[in-house]
Amino acid sequence: xxxxxxxxxxxxxxxxxxxxxxxxxxxxxxxxxxxxxxxxxxxxxxxxxxxxxxxxxxxxxxxxxxxxxxxxxxxxxxxxxxxxxxxxxxxxxxxxxxxxxxxxxxxxxxxxxxxxxxxxxxxxxxxxxxxxxxxxxxxxxxxxxxxxxxxxxxxxxxxxxxxxxxxxxxxxxxxxxxxxxxxxxxxxxxxxxxxxxxxxxxxxxxxxxxxxxxxxxxxxxxxxxxxxxxxxxxxxxxxxxxxxxxxxxxxxxxxxxxxxxxxxxxxxxxxxxxxxxxxxxxxxxxxxxxxxxxxxxxxxxxxxxxxxxxxxxxxxxxxxxxxxxxxxxxxxxxxxxxxxxxxxxxxxxxxxxx
Amino acid sequence: xxxxxxxxxxxxxxxxxxxxxxxxxxxxxxxxxxxxxxxxxxxxxxxxxxxxxxxxxxxxxxxxxxxxxxxxxxxxxxxxxxxxxxxxxxxxxxxxxxxxxxxxxxxxxxxxxxxxxxxxxxxxxxxxxxxxxxxxxxxxxxxxxxxxxxxxxxxxxxxxxxxxxxxxxxxxxxxxxxxxxxxxxxxxxxxxxxxxxxxxxxxxxxxxxxxxxxxxxxxxxxxxxxxxxxxxxxxxxxxxxxxxxxxxxxxxxxxxxxxxxxxxxxxxxxxxxxxxxxxxxxxxxxxxxxxxxxxxxxxxxxxxxxxxxxxxxxxxxxxxxxxxxxxxxxxxxxxxxxxxxxxxxxxxxxxxxx
Numbered sequence: 001x002x003x004x005x006x007x008x009x010x011x012x013x014x015x016x017x018x019x020x021x022x023x024x025x026x027x028x029x030x031x032x033x034x035x036x037x038x039x040x041x042x043x044x045x046x047x048x049x050x051x052x053x054x055x056x057x058x059x060x061x062x063x064x065x066x067x068x069x070x071x072x073x074x075x076x077x078x079x080x081x082x083x084x085x086x087x088x089x090x091x092x093x094x095x096x097x098x099x100x101x102x103x104x105x106x107x108x109x110x111x112x113x114x115x116x117x118x119x120x121x122x123x124x125x126x127x128x129x130x131x132x133x134x135x136x137x138x139x140x141x142x143x144x145x146x147x148x149x150x151x152x153x154x155x156x157x158x159x160x161x162x163x164x165x166x167x168x169x170x171x172x173x174x175x176x177x178x179x180x181x182x183x184x185x186x187x188x189x190x191x192x193x194x195x196x197x198x199x200x201x202x203x204x205x206x207x208x209x210x211x212x213x214x215x216x217x218x219x220x221x222x223x224x225x226x227x228x229x230x231x232x233x234x235x236x237x238x239x240x241x242x243x244x245x246x247x248x249x250x251x252x253x254x255x256x257x258x259x260x261x262x263x264x265x266x267x268x269x270x271x272x273x274x275x276x277x278x279x280x281x282x283x284x285x286x287x288x289x290x291x292x293x294x295x296x297x298x299x300x301x302x303x304x305x306x307x308x309x310x311x312x313x314x315x316x317x318x319x320x321x322x323x324x325x326x327x328x329x330x331x332x333x334x335x336x337x338x339x340x341x342x343x344x345x346x347x348x349x350x351x352x353x354x
Numbered sequence: 355x356x357x358x359x360x361x362x363x364x365x366x367x368x369x370x371x372x373x374x375x376x377x378x379x380x381x382x383x384x385x386x387x388x389x390x391x392x393x394x395x396x397x398x399x400x401x402x403x404x405x406x407x408x409x410x411x412x413x414x415x416x417x418x419x420x421x422x423x424x425x426x427x428x429x430x431x432x433x434x435x436x437x438x439x440x441x442x443x444x445x446x447x448x449x450x451x452x453x454x455x456x457x458x459x460x461x462x463x464x465x466x467x468x469x470x471x472x473x474x475x476x477x478x479x480x481x482x483x484x485x486x487x488x489x490x491x492x493x494x495x496x497x498x499x500x501x502x503x504x505x506x507x508x509x510x511x512x513x514x515x516x517x518x519x520x521x522x523x524x525x526x527x528x529x530x531x532x533x534x535x536x537x538x539x540x541x542x543x544x545x546x547x548x549x550x551x552x553x554x555x556x557x558x559x560x561x562x563x564x565x566x567x568x569x570x571x572x573x574x575x576x577x578x579x580x581x582x583x584x585x586x587x588x589x590x591x592x593x594x595x596x597x598x599x600x601x602x603x604x605x606x607x608x609x610x611x612x613x614x615x616x617x618x619x620x621x622x623x624x625x626x627x628x629x630x631x632x633x634x635x636x637x638x639x640x641x642x643x644x645x646x647x648x649x650x651x652x653x654x655x656x657x658x659x660x661x662x663x664x665x666x667x668x669x670x671x672x673x674x675x676x677x678x679x680x681x682x683x684x685x686x687x688x689x690x691x692x693x694x695x696x697x698x699x700x701x702x703x704x705x706x707x708x
Contacts, residue, residue: 018510127705145499149499156372156697156701302536307661309656321685321691321694322691324663324685326684327681328499328680328682330676330681331680337676354483
């Protein structure tokens with residue numbers, strides 16, 4: 001297949017590097033775009049693509065970029081790979097699909113935003129013979145086989161009872177370090193852990209964009225929709241753990257004032273630990289009771305969520321066939337694993353269209 | 355796709371039940387065979403298939419069964435589903451593939467037996483456009499997404515550093531119950547745990563067929579081969595935990611004499627626990643040092659293998675992109691989850707051939 005990439009930041013660049021390194025015979029990257037300009041090529045791009053793109057003369061618009069792909073689509077199945085996190089690009093998927101392009105993306109917007117956009121995409125990419133394909137494994141847990149596994153469960157008629165997981169590498173890191181039953185671990189202040197995570201580049205530039213739970217909520221919405229529920233931001237109950245009085249401050253003031261709330265988090269943590277539990281920030285899809293949510297919850301030491309390390313993600317599917325849940329865990333963020341998920345998705349399209 | 359099933363024991367029957375229950379539009383079961391007779395049908399089989407098969411008049415041979423599928427293959431892509439654990443059926447895969455049938459199976463024999471058979475299968479089912487397809491997700495960990503995930507890692511150029519796991523539900527159950535750091539757990543004798551596992555139907559009729567490690571070795575060989583290594587039963591080092599003097603006894607005598615070795619296992623367990631570790635029977639694929647093995651090993655409490663419950667399987671892929679391993683765990687045995695893996699495999703073939 002030919003691949004045309006919109007967005008060549010860390011993930012897009014890493015994907016191209018993986019394709020070049022593996023000398024893939026199934027994938028040819030034939031177009032790349034950033035927000036300013038784009039480049040199309042009759043032959044697969046080579047390692048010099050960054051320089052070539054920088055000197056490209058074509059101004060980027062979604063329409064101009066799409067028009068330039070007509071030649072590619074005429075000769076080979078062509079995948080548009082959206083490596084932005086842009087809402088306008090997501091809104092363009094139906095146009096691409098109707099024009100016969102396949103779509104692969106780690107961008108969560110189309111699958112967690114307007115329900116009407118999601119339904120439109122599913123209507124066009126409906127799995128019928130010849131219909132265009134959409135894969136978005138990397139929208140949840142990066143390259144971890146989460147979406148594909150859930151699709152397999154649903155498509156074979158399993159009944160999903162519960163999907164529960166730690167979907168934010170940032171919040172995984174923060175609570176794995178803040179809340180532990182390991183008696184030998186140094187006790188640490190919540191604000192300090194957040195500050196270290198920020199310095200390590202694990203958080204968004206403003207850590208409140210992690211702590212407000214919206215990123216986790218998007219992942220809950222995506223999983224819920226794949227499981228057949230019409231979840232939206234309004235129907236998922238999100239526990240925003242940013243103290244209310246810190247929500248409208250500047251980012252600097254927020255970091256400065258967060259220590260004032262250390263005793264609040266310390267109290268929550270102590271209550272948990274005294275009960276042999278730890279705090280974890282989890283997303284829940286609950287088809288049975290219809291109460292999907294994002295909450296700061298408590299888990300006993302024997303629970304797989306309690307022994308999570310570093311910034312790993314973990315997800316547990318409880319189903320009719322898996323009453324003891326099917327669990328997937330591992331690195332759920334970073335360019336290498338996100339690009340791995342993208343690469344796997346595109347290989348699946350290559351296999352299905354060959 | 356049309357599906358022709360050889361072997362309709364628990365797993366084959368459960369697969370048909372799942373297809374009927376989900377009213378699949380993509381899958382039509384058009385032939386079933388047991389070791390004595392077979393039945394082909396111009397229309398998809400219905401719930402009465404067992405009675406129909408019992409009164410079928412055609413005597414089963416692999417050649418006769420295959421000849422009867424010519425009409426099916428002429429109209430639709432046709433998958434032969436091998437639900438036996440038979441070596442002769444496995445040896446027939448090249449014949450089916452060369453005749454243009456696809457193959458799906460939970461039977462481990464073709465992928466863990468003669469290396470030449472495995473290579474012949476890979477030569478025919480090589481992923482080239484139009485080549486027949488072979489899927490065998492359920493050969494390791496039943497329906498857990500183990501083989502597909504490993505294939506994705508390999509096909510996208512990741513470097514596998516280590517594959518380590520608990521691949522036997524039986525031995526998972528035995529050691530999860532025998533070796534635990536939970537101080538409140540009743541201490542239990544090894545022979546007693548084996549006996550309970552046998553009574554619950556978790557073991558083979560002769561538990562030595564689990565304890566000798568050969569089933570785990572087969573799974574190590576399969577994973578190693580998918581990862582690109584030419585593993586064979588000769589190159590995998592297997593720790594048979596059946597005491598030597600009990601290996602040639604009758605099954606009854608074995609169960610009667612096993613208690614004489616309780617102190618041996620108790621000593622191993624105590625040594626582990628005094629070091630804050632538990633015993634687990636693990637398979638290891640080791641591409642770096644070339645020392646793939648099956649051993650009774652020790653893991654600290656914080657390791658994901660230590661908190662495994664029931665008879666769950668767990669598998670950890672350590673790779674260049676996942677230095678903190680990608681871990682999959684859950685039920686790895688039983689008809690429902692094995693049939694789920696088969697069903698998912700066949701849907702993938704349906705998607706690739708539509």
